[in-house]
Amino acid sequence: MVAFSILDLSPITADGNVSQSLENSRRLAQVAEAKGFKRFWLAEHHGMRGIASAATSIVISHVAAGTSRIRVGSGGIMLPNHSPLVIAEQFGTLEALYPGRIDLGLGRAPGTDMNTARALRRNLEAAANNFPQDVIDLIALLGPAAENQQIIAVPGMGSNVPVWLLGSSHYSAHLAGMLGLPFAFASHFAPDMLLTALEIYRERFTPSKFLDKPHVMVGVMAAAADSDAEAEYLFTSMQQSFTALRRGTPGPLPPPVRSMDGLWSDHERTMVEHTLRYAVVGSPQTAEARLQGFLKETGADELIISLPIHDMDARLRSVELFAALPSFDSSTVTG
Template identity: 75%
Template sequence: MVPFSVLDLSPITEGGSVAQSLENSRRLAIAAEENGYSRFWLAEHHGMKGIASAATSIVISHVASATQSIRVGSGGIMLPNHSPLVIAEQFGTLAALYPGRIDLGLGRAPGTDMRTAQALRRNMEASSNNFPNDVVELQALLGPVGEDQKIIAVPGADANVPIWLLGSSHFSAHLAGMLGLPFAFASHFAPDMLVSALEIYRERFAPSPQLDRPQVMVGVMGVAADTDEEANYLFTSMQQSFVALRRNARGRFPPPVRSMQGLWSPDEKIFVDHAMRYAVVGGPETIRRKIEEFVDLTRADELIVSMPIFDMEKRLHSLKLFAQAQADLARAA
């Protein structure tokens, strides 16, 4: 059975604080390590009232300092928001502090609204167009220093931090295949091109110094509980959050509700159900079945699970149930 990893957005809950959110990320990472997860990734978002991981490299260090062996990284850094040199220095520093444990996942979306993206000094048109060149430049800055290299990242040079490309469309699938990099697809919120993007990546993959064969990680939204009924109840927090996103009314992560009736329109329900079509929500038996079906569909080498649960103890319990499901499926394989 494929290994499992965790994608954490450091959710700021209603009634909670940024400090509590970051402490919860630390606790979740410790529990992920104890339960045998392979990686713990954090994502860059800006101007989001419900997400505390904007300064992603700092939160990565916060989490890595509390753990011993689990790989910690970004899922991802939105590279067009930054110069490659700055990211090389940040992740070169992380690699020096936590040797052999740091991953660098890269995306090209803004990770925010357009006004905030402009406040990040992002040139909206040039940034996306320059993304492939920026990835190559970042690879060079994190690799061995060339004989005539004029710009050197210190720290960063020769850190050789593994780079992943993240995406929800065909663009990054093509680029990851061409550059011979591992590819992570964001099917936990963008399911439409999942199968076709993975096919493109595998078909176009060219071996590289980092990787000799395609390596696919697939994101899933996951809520596990002791029963299907409880899991569906906990999942209403994410459903409410997506409705708010649709309305451009982003707020803090809401508590679950017994029914979504009256909280979304028919069109909003269709939108959320479609975006969450691959969500793995349920009790232990349901979780195992859905995971098995999803792995059969994607032939993924690894699953990275985002667990959008309001109550921290319930989130920790979900983490354990997913780990048990992975172990059960591994024994049965």
Template identity: 75%
Template structure:
């Protein structure tokens, strides 16, 4: 059985508020737990008018406090924005508050525009180039304390919070394989290197104390509804958002529209269609068929779904329909 998980950005909708977005994330996590999802991850983005999860570790705690069994974590923390010690302390604290339920997914992108990245990182080039060393340092800070260790994370030391490497290119595939860490590929918005990155990761994988064999998670955008027409209608919110991103217009998450005609240029449509080529949008039957095909293509161990839906009730309904699809696919392969 391939477990399903959810990636949430705490979208701030047009006419909505940050407080409502964070409450929506909390309710989404509760629904994910009730529907048997394995993980609920939140993503670090900065300076985005439509995303409320910038203080990711705080939102993780907000969500984890409302749930009991689903794993909660980051998809991901953009490590070059932070010192490894600070992240070790934050996630060591989360692990103490919610034992056995915290994941730490790490990325090396800034998660924002250049100017905001400079405000976060101060030295952008050095921060990005230090990513492999920072991962190794963070891994050590979360592990058992050694006899000659000079810097100790309190909390954090010996919490052994599971670390994932996230990526949309070959770089993190190489690094995850070399370090023997689980690897999550961002195929929900960057499809180009999906199969080659997974091949590199699996070929270069070296067993580690954490993992004895490669373990892959792949991402999709997902909208499920009772009919294909309804799902496609709901998905226009994400299409509008991606088209706006293309023209560097980062606004709040828009409501769906009956037609995208006139809302994007031909070039923007090509860009959006390509970026979300692996999106799973449709009725329950369509969703099951598309997921089965994607899992067959990638041979992934886990699937993580981002559900960009404007209306909260429709989003919760989509969570339920994807949960049903997972159970149906599990029954078919058992």
């Protein structure tokens, strides 16, 4: 048994809008809280017609205001897009508003296409190369002020918001281990380096004031329903989205279809199925079997699931079904 959390991108559906998506995120978090999920994280993406969580700190506040116990945070903030001081102030403010409930997951990727990335941070190479130092600076800004410290974050100083490093390759595994931080791997869209990244993180882990031993969270795409056939039907929305993304034509989350025949080529099908090979799709019995195998393979301490389901009622039903699985552990949830 492990703690379950939810990663949400505030999906904009083909027949919806941004306002509906943001309200759906809050509603999803409320149900997740009631069912005993540990965290509800939102991800920073820019210029994506199907994702409403670009202003991630604001969406976190929107979700946290509608809940009372579940931890709410970023999965993640793409730090090279921002000044560490600005993020310290934003998350220090969130911690002041919702004490003891805020997480700060940090990523190194731009979370967008290269043209939009340039508009966000101007100097792409320098921003990426500065990532390790930016992480260290941000952690310092969230901690107690040192003697004669000239730059302070207000709010932020002394908030000690928990920082996670997120990764889809070996880079952040090395850094998270070196800094003694918890590590979350994006196996829901980047499965190839999962096991080697976890091995590197655990081997290189140095105990710190944050952790005395490695702590791993792994991500999976998911869709649970009362039957395998229904879950597979719901998951075609994600299969269509990934196909469009690989074609360079991303858009709103489409409604599901009864068959993907004619909607992707054989090559696209192989590529998408490879990318989503850790996805947990099926009835409760099928989902539990998939999860048990995945958790055994990774030795993960926590699991975070992303639910790219077009219909909101079906998305909420999926949350309920996951919360009823034998592997679901709500004992670590406080409040």
